[in-house]
Amino acid sequence: MRFLLLLCFLIGLSPLRAQQADSIQFSLLTCAPGQEIYELFGHTAIRYQNFTRNEDYVFNYGMFSFRTPNFVYRFVKGETDYQLGITPYIYFQAEYAMRGSSVYQQVLNLTEAEKQKLYDLLRENYLPQNRIYRYNYFYDNCTTRARDQIEKAVAGTVVYPEQVPASSFREIVHHYTDGFPWDEFGIDLCLGAEADAPIGIRQQMFAPFYMKEFASQAYIVSADGSRRPLVASETKIVDVEPEPVESSFPLSPFACASLFLALNVCIAWLQYRNRRIYWGWDIVLYGIQGIAGCVIAFLFFFSVHPTVDSNWMLMLFNPVPLIYLPIMIYRAIRRKKDLYHGVNLVYLTIFIVLFPLCGQKFNLTVLPLALSLLVNAASHVLVSRKRTE
Structure with a gap:
């Protein structure tokens, strides 16, 4: 009887041991903007690669459907629901290459235990009862969700650069709507005075490329006081020429x-x-x-x-x-x-x-x-x- 219990225990541990023994890499992906209004700010996702098992997936917090009942009304009211999706990397790469958006990869400098914890967090987020969330374009979006999961997985504290240029939500929005005057005008009509208040580095991270820049300068402070860069390496994994901007109307x-x-x-x-x-x-x-x-x-x-x-x-x-x-x-x-x-x-x-x-x-x-x-x-x-x- 004891032998059977021990055998069951060892069998139960085997998947965890195999996972820990696998060669795993997590990366922060930042995608260049597109031409649709919901693509103007770019996109952020997390890439999971298990080289031992030949697995390559993208955890994407930016999934939504226009077919959702009353989508336009819910979007205007601010009750749009997004969800976490898991996509094979080959399909994710092809989608952005076809759209003319380059993708930048920042390999995260995580320990094996941190990789395991991040994997567990993402899998837990993907459970049916957890994967849907109420989207907020400044405070809770695909970029902030990815950042938060990475920070939760780190055994220590992620420290970002202290000195950053002063900015506001509207100024960052204008940075991405440059060349799209009608979109910029429509957004400006909707945003109030709060959008012009100075915001700190954490609030600026709602924008994917701001998050990319801050992540490249960030470091992890462990409990023992040791420091290591958050990002181990950076590469451009989808290198395409963006499609020329086509004005929706000849006059501004x-x-x-x-x-x-x-x-x-x-x-x-x-x-x-x-x-x-x-x-x-x-x-x-x-x-x-x-x-x-x-x-x-x-x-x-x-x-x-x-x-x-x-x-x-x-x-x-x-x-x-x-x-x-x-x-x-x-x-x-x-x-x-x-x-x-x-x-x-x-x-x-x-x-x-x-x-x-x-x-x-x-x-x-x-x-x-x-x-x-x-x-x-x-x-x-x-x-x-x-x-x-």
Whole structure:
């Protein structure tokens, strides 16, 4: 009986011993950005290689599906769920090579015990009850998840460089949206003043290439005080030329907004000359303003996305014009005086003057848009005065 118990114990230990005896390597993978909006910031994953068993897999915390029910609504509200996936490296490599994104590998300088612990952590994360997580693009994403698992596996403390350039979430976002002006404009409209606050090195690691740079300078301090680099070596394992950036629209947002301002000036002049308000144009102008305001108001009051609840753009784009639009049109058709435009004229003037002082950096495209609304409000006031002369 004792012999059978001992035999079962040894058989149970054999997989663990085989695992420990295997030649294992873990690497941090950083993938270059693509052209889709969800690819602009690049990507991070963890590569597991078992040379003894000829296993080569990628643990990827960036898996999601557009087919998820109510995906767009959940994404806007900040309730998007991502999950950890395991992909054979050959497929992972082929995907990024076809997309035109290079992949950089940083081999982690881990002990055998740390490799075993990291392997166990990743396998535990992959359990059905653990693999899905609530994605947060600044605080809990594919990069921060990979970093956290590596830090948990280390027998000691990972120390990152202390002196790093001051930055903010918006500045890092702009670094990656350079060359994609429409994407940058859309993101800027959604991010609030919190995105312009200075952030430390740990918060900057939400961006894959920032994490790559900091990891290359980091070191591990063991319990006995000894130090070793976190990264043993770095190589470029997928070396491809990125596809040329194709602009989605020939004109930039600022150019379009400037043309829109010029159009408003022309319409305002015609209204003043003819002593007539073109209420059809009010439907277009205030309808667009109100719809944009509904989106920003929803983000401000209901979304759990970070930084959107401190967005001063709500002062310019809000649902009020859309709600008041029927009354505005009725008064314009009946040629009745409407105090809304006088109040709006003063309000917009104050907004344009004081907005740069609110602590939030705004996209320059906002200025001609605000001036367009200002010109329209001024034309209403001038036409009303001219009729009473």
